[in-house]
Amino acid sequence: MRLTRADISRLRNRHRGYLITLAVEVALLLLLPLAQDHLWLLSAMLILLALVLMVFVSRYSPLRKTRPLIYGLGGLAIALEVVWHVALNGMPLLGRALTIPHVIVWLVFLLLAVIRKVKTLIREPFVTVSVVMGAASGYLLVGLAGGLLLTALWVLHPATFDLTSLPPVLPSSGANVAVAPALMAASFTMLTTIGTTVLKTSHVAGQVVTTVITVVGQLYVAILIGLILGRFRWRA
Known part of the structure; x- marks a missing residue:
């Protein structure tokens, strides 16, 4: 494959974006204990991650058809994050009402980012350290x-959770999201198949969510390993 100077520049920028994305995700994980006391920190890190995905990864991705969609969802997710956080402090009722659409938009945005990441990794002309780091960042996106x-x-369904395994929350509202950092950490224990005690085994909804997170994480790893091995076999 012969690459032009513009292709090489785009490739380098995209690979730099892989590394930056991974660094932001690792920083987010390490800051989860601090975010438990300062919920705004988790919001700030999510906004930073969205900006990195749009500016440093999607911008230089060879996938052009879904680029406007990722920009639109990313911008909407950032706007909802700011409005939601402000509403929780000044207008709690509005903040609770915005929680579900806020979570759904972020969930769709991250899932689309994961799908685009996999498709972009498939089209990478070379398997380098940066590409492997990009694959790792995609795995962490699944956890987020x-x-x-x-x-x-x-x-x-707050009754699905074991409150003794979560930080103390106000009993008056099931929409209290102060436990979001703890739930984020629990997601990664499910992703790595270690397991977690935050969900009650007697609730089907909790079992379904646990299965979805675990299976999607394992499928992501299996698909990427198959693609990388297939790339080397094709070249051989």
Whole structure:
């Protein structure tokens, strides 16, 4: 394959975006304990991640058809994040009403970003360290999406969760999202098949969500390994 100077520049920028995305995701994970006391920190990190995905990854991706969609969803997710966070502090009722659409938009945005990441990785001309890091960042995106899925489940069916395994919350409202950082951390334990105690085994909804997060994570790894091995076999 012969690459032009413009192709090489786009390739380098995209690979740099893979590394930046992974760094932001790792930072988000490490800051989850601090975000438990300062919920705005989780919002700030999610906004930063959305900007990185749009500016450093989607911008240089060879996939052009869905680029406007990822920009639109990303912008909407950022706007909802800001409005939702402000509403929770000043107008709690509005904040609770916005929780479900806010979570859904973020969930769709991250899932679309994962799908685009896989398709972009398939089209990479070379398997480099940056490409492997890009694959790892996609895996972590699945975990973040799982955390948002758990947050939606918490808002809709709080009885599914074991409150003794979660930080203290106000008993007056099932829509209290102060446990979001804890649910995000729990999602990654499900993703890595370690398991978690935050969900009651007696509730089917919790079992379904756990299965979805675990299976999607394992499928992501299996698909990428198959693609990488297939690439090397094709070249051989």
